Amino acid sequence: MKSFNGGFMKGIRIIVTYQCNFLCHHCRYRCAPYKRGFMNQDEFEKRALDAIKDGYNNYIIIEGGEVFLNPSMLFKYLKKIKDIEIKKYVVTNGFWGNLDIYFRILKNLKDIGLAGIILEYDYFHKPFIDEDKLKGAIDKVLKNDLELIFKGILLTDDISTYEDIETLKEIKKLMRPINCKVIFESTDKKFRTEIHKRWTLDEKLILFKNNA
Numbered sequence: 022m023k024s025f026n027g028g029f030m031k032g033i034r035i036i037v038t039y040q041c042n043f044l045c046h047h048c049r050y051r052c053a054p055y056k057r058g059f060m061n062q063d064e065f066e067k068r069a070l071d072a073i074k075d076g077y078n079n080y081i082i083i084e085g086g087e088v089f090l091n092p093s094m095l096f097k098y099l100k101k102i103k104d105i106e107i108k109k110y111v112v113t114n115g116f117w118g119n120l121d122i123y124f125r126i127l128k129n130l131k132d133i134g135l136a137g138i139i140l141e142y143d144y145f146h147k148p149f150i151d152e153d154k155l156k157g158a159i160d161k162v163l164k165n166d167l168e169l170i171f172k173g174i175l176l177t178d179d180i181s182t183y184e185d186i187e188t189l190k191e192i193k194k195l196m197r198p199i200n201c202k203v204i205f206e207s208t209d210k211k212f213r214t215e216i217h218k219r220w221t222l223d224e225k226l227i228l229f230k231n232n233a
């Protein structure tokens with residue numbers, strides 16, 4: 022994605038909850054089903070607008086946890102920044118892929134400014150989701166004419182582990198019929214720095230403070 026790997030983009034990643042229905046081994050924010058709470062919409066607005074004023078104004082990524090566990094909060098967040106010209110994305114694990122109502126939810130989110138969905142999938146997510154749900158999520162995103170981006174974790178920079186080989190294989194399989202972008206992140210600090218240099222150098226991370 023040009024906007025994420027051009028090197029000159031300044032954006033915001035805002036972690037609004039640590040609640041997730043998955044329990045991935047590598048989860049950066051240690052999200053889990055037993056964690057509760059979402060960032061209040063007024064706090065979201067204030068912290069996002071402050072960051073935008075500071076020049077982080079190319080994109081905003083709303084992330085958790087799994088934000089789609091509470092779509093009404095997502096609507097509230099997007100309404101708060103509805104009139105701000107910034108590309109708006111949401112990260113999700115796609116658990117809702119086989120739930121028809123999410124087609125309409127995505128449509129309504131697009132109507133209030135959502136630009137795209139970042140779908141997390143890799144070796145570590147695989148035990149928690151089946152392919153049909155993923156395909157359903159992809160279908161709903163594309164039929165709503167939203168941008169689709171995959172996001173996966175790699176453990177090595179030379180794809181030398183079994184997990185990484187599986188991740189690449191799985192993502193390639195899903196991407197084959199469609200034309201979309203992939204973001205790879207790493208759990209390894211050195212590697213993360215290198216890979217992120219191209220697209221998150223100027224990203225402001227805002228964390229929900231109630232890590233209950």
Ligand code: SF4
Pocket residue numbers: 041042043044045047048049050051052053085086087114141146
């Ligand atoms: S789906 Fe994402 S947020 Fe949830 S546990 Fe896995 S990595 Fe963490």
